[in-house]
Amino acid sequence: MMADGVLAADSSDLVPQLLERIRVLEERLNRLEQTDVIQKVVEYVCPSGEILDQPPPNGRCPEGNRPQVRETVRKSTIARRESIAQRIESALEDAEAKKIAIGGSARGAIQQVTNGRDGQNKLFGQGALDLTLVAKPMVRTTLFVDLEAIAGPGPDRRLGSLSRVNADAEALGGQDEKLTAREVWLGLRFLNDRLDLFFGKVDPTNYFDRNAFANDETSQFLNAALGNNPMLKQPPNGPGMVVRWDAGRDLGLSLGGHAPNDLGKDLAGGPYMIGEIDVHSSRLIDGNYRLWARSSTLPDDHRRQTWAAGLSLDQRLTPQVGVFARAGFSRIEGMDETFYAASAGLQWTGPLWDRPRDRLGVGYSYQREVAGREQVAEAYYNLFLTDRLAVIGNVEWLITGPNLVTGKTNHDVVIPGLRATVGF
């Protein structure tokens, strides 16, 4: 310690050493009384990028153009009185808050059915509130809970489409409103973070048949056939387990086992088993290729097995534009026919000048099932407002397909819609 060294010095060294010690302490004390503040300021920016704090002479930049006047933020250091105890308390509060992270989102959607028949041309509204909790009770362990309140059945109450025009509303399972624990699972990591294990109430589509450009009904396509392969036929969120092995070199292997239904519902029937191989490639910027296969029983006839296989591709062509495609087929025990589905589309990030975080998506899906064949197309525009707020306009074109409610056929039904999502 400096104090010991000072005491050990002989008297001729004592004064310089004491002075040095005082200087060190003063420097450290001075540092403790300073704090940073961020302020908004106005700046003038010329086309060459040059910044001026005041308007240029004659209002023109050296190149002759007018500067852009805009606000920006800058950090400066000021002396402010704040006790050490207050700072420690604030730091401890921050650390405590990080142990458990609570977040969520609220979203609302309206969809207007047009060109329908038999009283289908109505406005449908739907809203949902999600509360999520993420905790890390131990090293390499994650607890995740997602509580969801959702209401508003969506246009399929009248249209009865095969593809399901509002994938978000499908969580209602036929009801008008629902409060549910959507997911509750524990995640564990082993073997140098190469092996992941999730078990609890899981959503199989979070682990299988994912796609970078067509997966999230809250921010991308609203139609379920574009969010996941219709041949996946995943059960409702319920008890399940997923194991994922990172084999290295951008190759992953996943295996999942899932109950045929949620707890409290009909659990008769065989388990839903699924396996997937996924490969990531950066040869052409960025791409993901997934191949899956599943086996389960029919939800309405537990004695009959059904199998399916499919693939999901997403590939960036440029940093802004990416394309996706899905395809799959399925067989049912006791039936000779093969059922299939295919979809494709693209996502364009930043299509409008000076709006680099907006996204435009266009997609088409075709499926052939027991109930018939359906074609649907959708386009959406995700308007980025802030990191936590987005507004998405979309339009779905139900080209042709069976109406499972009326038994008739839907033809050229157009469904424009508007969604807003707020994160917190």
Added chain:
Amino acid sequence: MLQRVLTLSILLALLSTPLGNSRVSAQSKNMADYDLKTLAIVVNRDSSDITVIDPVSDTIIKRIALGEYTNAHMAMLNHDGKKLIISATGRDRFLVVDLVTGQVEHTVITGKAPEHFDVSPDGRRAFVGNIEDSTVSIIDVHEGREVQRVAGFFEPHGFSVLPDGSKVYVSSHGAHEVAVLDAKSGRITKRLAVGNVSRGAARDPQRYLSEIKGIVNPTLTRDGAFVYAADSDAGELAIIDTKTDQIVKKLKVGAQPWRAYNSPDGRWMLVPNNGDATVSVIDTTSQKIVAQLNTGSEMTGINFALEGTKAYVISRGDSTVYAFDMKTFGMVARLKIGTNLALETASTTMDGKKIYLASSTDNSVYVIDAQTDQVKRIADVGLYPWGVSILASASPNYCH
């Protein structure tokens, strides 16, 4: 009996003499016998000292104490290959240390909390960023004095001196701009706006007024013709023409880009994006993004090895180093260094075959063999090693 004991003792004494001599001869290799520009210099923040590692034997050959509360941030050998120049952040000082003798030759008082710096090609002048009072100290390294202190910055974080020594590019982490400093006069000749956050700040003031992540470093291309500066908040990278000091192009990289790292052949600039765990690969000839690599979280550095054919991306958040083939941009290895380690920065040896990586929380330096991707640990290098530099490194040195 006593005679036997005496005889045995004499015999033992005679036998131990050659062994003793060999121990002495092993220790007789002193610092002057080493090629100093190949040595790995490790700056230890919390023990306030420097550790010197011999890359041939992977052993610690010297420790240099810098004085209490020094808490050095960055240390490198000057271009003359003899003097260590060190930012003593904890004491608001800049030190010049003789590497061979370990003596502090000059202690220069600077502004508050000097962190990063760059040195003119002749090794005479150091341009040091005082992060807490937003000034730049211009220091005469040979005479050991501050010649000028320049204000007008906002947390000056990164420095790049042009190869001809005429200008210095200074990036501000507390704002969204790069300043051009005339090296001779010390005057700011221009300030260039890299990222535009005006719309984002208007819509989400809570985020943009609580913290600024501006520009970490202005990275020069190998020929000094352009500067690549990434703005973390804006998610943009600006390319500055150093002849005209104008921004000639802006690229949309990933979320929260850290800074650009240039490959030894000058062909690529790699930009880790800490907001989405990717690395953008930019072709410096076409000035376009040609690849996007998936990596890990909280990346702190990129080192090139084996003549630039491999790039090692350091992920502090994952305690992992990701190795990529620079021809195919495919990941060739994922090196999990440990659990809950804070990996800091690294330096590549002169022959490009090994990388020395500082790991602060376990007080170690890890040695990565670029040919086999085997990892070896050198423990107890000092308290909280923050960075490694090798003067003759095959990959550009950096700090964070």
